[in-house]
Amino acid sequence: MSGYLEGVLVLLAINVILAYGAFLPLAAGQLNLGIGGFVAIGAYGSAYLSNEYAWDPLAAALVASGLTGFVAMLVAFAVLRTRGIYLALATFAFGQVVQGVILNLNVVGGAAGYPVSTFLGPVAVFAVALAVLALVVLLFHTRFGISVTAVNDDETVSDLLGISVRGIQTAAFTAGSVIAALAGALYAHYFSFVEAQNYGVMFSIYIVLYVLLGGTQSVWGPLFGAAVFTLLPELLRGSAQWRYVIFACLIIVVMNLRPDGLATRGLLRKLFGRRDGAGAPERP
Amino acid sequence: MLAQQVVNGLLLGSVYALVAVAFTFAIGILNFLNFSIPGIFMFAGMLSWAMLRADFSLPIVVLAALASGAVLSWVVERVTWRPVGKSNHYVPLVGSMAFLILIENLVLVAWGSDQQRLTLPFADASLRVGGLVIGIPQVVGMIAAIAAVAGLALVLKRTRIGRGLRTIAEDTGTARLLGVPVQRFVPVVFCTGGVFTAMAGVLFALNYQQASPFMGEEIALKGISAMVIGGMGNIWGAILGGLIIGVVETASISWFGARAVDVAVYGLLLAILFVRPSGLLGGGAARDRA
Numbered sequence: 001m002s003g004y005l006e007g008v009l010v011l012l013a014i015n016v017i018l019a020y021g022a023f024l025p026l027a028a029g030q031l032n033l034g035i036g037g038f039v040a041i042g043a044y045g046s047a048y049l050s051n052e053y054a055w056d057p058l059a060a061a062l063v064a065s066g067l068t069g070f071v072a073m074l075v076a077f078a079v080l081r082t083r084g085i086y087l088a089l090a091t092f093a094f095g096q097v098v099q100g101v102i103l104n105l106n107v108v109g110g111a112a113g114y115p116v117s118t119f120l121g122p123v124a125v126f127a128v129a130l131a132v133l134a135l136v137v138l139l140f141h142t143r144f145g146i147s148v149t150a151v152n153d154d155e156t157v158s159d160l161l162g163i164s165v166r167g168i169q170t171a172a173f174t175a176g177s178v179i180a181a182l183a184g185a186l187y188a189h190y191f192s193f194v195e196a197q198n199y200g201v202m203f204s205i206y207i208v209l210y211v212l213l214g215g216t217q218s219v220w221g222p223l224f225g226a227a228v229f230t231l232l233p234e235l236l237r238g239s240a241q242w243r244y245v246i247f248a249c250l251i252i253v254v255m256n257l258r259p260d261g262l263a264t265r266g267l268l269r270k271l272f273g274r275r276d277g278a279g280a281p282e283r284p
Numbered sequence: 285m286l287a288q289q290v291v292n293g294l295l296l297g298s299v300y301a302l303v304a305v306a307f308t309f310a311i312g313i314l315n316f317l318n319f320s321i322p323g324i325f326m327f328a329g330m331l332s333w334a335m336l337r338a339d340f341s342l343p344i345v346v347l348a349a350l351a352s353g354a355v356l357s358w359v360v361e362r363v364t365w366r367p368v369g370k371s372n373h374y375v376p377l378v379g380s381m382a383f384l385i386l387i388e389n390l391v392l393v394a395w396g397s398d399q400q401r402l403t404l405p406f407a408d409a410s411l412r413v414g415g416l417v418i419g420i421p422q423v424v425g426m427i428a429a430i431a432a433v434a435g436l437a438l439v440l441k442r443t444r445i446g447r448g449l450r451t452i453a454e455d456t457g458t459a460r461l462l463g464v465p466v467q468r469f470v471p472v473v474f475c476t477g478g479v480f481t482a483m484a485g486v487l488f489a490l491n492y493q494q495a496s497p498f499m500g501e502e503i504a505l506k507g508i509s510a511m512v513i514g515g516m517g518n519i520w521g522a523i524l525g526g527l528i529i530g531v532v533e534t535a536s537i538s539w540f541g542a543r544a545v546d547v548a549v550y551g552l553l554l555a556i557l558f559v560r561p562s563g564l565l566g567g568g569a570a571r572d573r574a
Contacts, residue, residue, distance in 0.1 A: 031374045078558055085317045086561055088377070089512060093554040096505075100546030111543065202501060205319070205381050212378050241392040248386035255379045256367045 010122050010190055012230045013129035014183050019214070019222035020136050021180030022207045026216045027140075028172035029152040030080075031088040034095030035180050035207055036199035041068045041098060042181025043188040044108050044196070047116040050189070057120040061128075061185035065178050072177030076170045095204055102196040113195040120189035128186060132179055133223065139175075140219040148172050180207075209251055215261020224263040288416055289534045295419070295491070297530020298426040302484035303507025304514065304522035305433055306477040312517030313453040313473050320360045320380040321481050321507070322500030323387030324353050328485030329495040330391055333400045342404075346486055353482025354475040356387070361474035366467075384500070391497045399496035402489055425487040430523070432483060436476065437519050445469065453517070506533070509553040515566025524564060 018039070025032040045064030049055045055063075079090045108114045139145050150158040151168045159165050188194045214225025233243035254262060303325060310318040328349040335345045364379025409420040440446040448469050451459040460466050481504070488503055489495040510529045514521025529549055536548035556563065 031377070082557060082561060085311065085315070085516075086557060088317065088374075089508060090554060090557045092508070093550045093557065096546055096550035097554060100543070100550065104543050104547065200501070201505065202385075205385070209378065209381060209385075212374075241389045244385055244389040245393065248382045248389065251382035252363055252379055252386070255364065255375055255382070259375045 006122050008230070008234055010125050012227065013125045014187050014190075015210070015226040015230045016129050016223055017132050017179060017183035017186070018207050019211050019226040020132055021176045021178075021183060022204075022211045023216060023219075023222040024136070024148075024172045024176030024179065026208070026211055027152060028148045028169050030091075030169065030173060031208065032091045032173065032176065033088050033201060033204045033208065034075075034091035034093070034098070035177070036201065036203040037095035037098030038068055038072060038177040038180045039184035039187075039203070040102055040194075040196055040199035041071060041184070043184030043194045043199075044102060044114060045181070046185035047114055047188045047194055048108060050118040051114075051116065055118075057118045057189040058124060060118075061120070061182060061189065064185050065181040068181035069174050069178040072174045073170065075177075076173040080166065080169050080173065092201055092204075095199070095201060099196050099200050111197070113193055113197075114188075116188050116192045116194065118189060119192060120186065122190070125186050125190055128182065132182065136179075137219050144168075144171070145219075209247075212261055213251055213254055215258075215263045217260055217265045218263055218268055220268060221261050221263040225261070228262070285538075289538050290531055291416055291418055293531030293534035294527055295422040295426055295530070296533060297510075297527035298429040299484050299488045299491075299503065299526070300507050300510045300529045301433070301523045301526025302429050302480050302487070303504045304510035304526045305436070305519055306480040306484070307507055307511045308514070308517055308519060308522040309436075309473060309477045309480070311511070312519075313449050314365070314470065316365065316380075317377050318360070318380050318474075318477065319377060320356070320364075320383035320387070321477070322504035323384040324356050324478055324481045324500075325485040325488075325504040326495075326497060326500035327356060327387055327391060328353050328482035329489035329499055330395060330400070330497065332486050332489045333402050333495040334395060336402055336404075349486045350479050350482045353478035353480075353485070355478075356383075357474040357478025357481075358471055359383075360478075361471050365470065365474070388497055388500070395497070397497055399494055402493045402495065404490060404493065419491070422491050425491055429483070429487065432480065433519060433523055436480075440519070445472065449473065506549055509549050512553055512561075512563055513556050515563025518563065518565045521563055521565035 018035075021038070022032060022035050042061070042064050045067055046057070046060040049060035049064060050057050075094055079087060079094065082090050102108065103111050140148075147158070147163045147168050150161065150163060151165050155165050158168075184194075184199075210225040210229040211222045212225070213228060214223065215221035229247065233247070258264065303321060306321050307318065310316045331349050331352055332345050335348060336342075340348075360380060360383050364383065365376050404421075411418045411420060411423070440449060448459065448464040449472070451462060451464050452466055452469060456466060484504070484507075485499075488499065506529055507526070510525035511522050512525070513528055514523065514525030529552075532548055532552060533545050536544050540548070
């Protein structure tokens, strides 16, 4: 495998994981603009564990993601008291605070960035990405996945049906954050360097946008969105700025023509018969 | 020293206040968090730099920048707000985010990623009042900002279009029934917000003699904190919040260093959202307006 192809595929794998990290809260109706904060905690946490305690990179990544999940749960209890715009703003503020705190932590290099001593090969990255994909797809075929969709569609009716709305929302937020942190940890170990400056609000916006480009109705939407987002610019081969110009125009067009994203339930049903993913009902 | 920091903070805060007014105006009337505002702010600043470099006179530069804000906002309204209307609540927000990315990258393509310096003849003119140094351009900018906001408040309170906008803020459907031309008034909201944002961008670029393609992320996003602290949807709250954020920023720079600013400003935003989401001047029950 050539170095270029490997680089593209690893980025694709990491972007797919990130997309599922943003997808879980979005599927439950939460716009998480602080996802960069969780990615940063995962990346710095696992880098610190393997730098200071010589942990195996995979173990460090998993433990750091677990710890991020704990942080996310605490954040969720506070943040999920708010909703709509307030929730988006609270997660935005959280992400900015995490970034600001890391930039002031000299133990992880502060604003100079943090080199990572251990390396994780591409095969491990691919394996984790596949595992995350399989896990989320399975999750959305269980009662939990259906409950998430129900909470997104109508909180009151879900509550009447005996679904714990707060519980589902907290779980979706936390699980998404754990997945996002995992992506951060893999990135840190593959590229051997982390910089908190990369994980600001624009980073979170990009991830949310490629999930919405794919669509949140079906579990396959994020995979589709991340693939389009990663591969299309490679094919276009323009300068980095033109890629994002095209990406932004694409988002604007898609939001106008298909506000539910590219991979909607109806489209998947047409393409694959009964294999339609999340089983989310079509929006009227 | 402390008094000087407060003065500097208030002058910086007037820039935040203008951006906060733009955010709060869109949220108060349309319940729309317009994420294209940092992009419009940055474009106005960069356009001022580019036009000053090409030797245009200052009044023309300012007018062109303000017009650019109105035009860009009008486009955002046409392309993101108007068509999407009734789908998922975050769809227009997403469209506005795409505009932020679009504007930022188009500017990067056109003018590169460097921070640019603006050269102005009168930039260093300043008053000395009892040991305090107060820049005259900054004071003029602050007065212009407050005058613009006062004018907006007056328009909202007294005129026919102001009454119409306040009706839309209460309930769009009812406004339509009462004969308010909603489709004609909504672009007014966007363009007004765009002009305020562009005014903030020009003020910042002229006062601090710098512009960069990333200034929107650094400066205009603090306007969100200012808006929330003052109370979402409340114009005078946005002014108050902007001034508070400005003072908090200069104070935290002098006490903890430049890198502590984001922690202080956004920490304050987070705290306000948890403790009093309706802000200092806001009404109750704001949290439930999704």
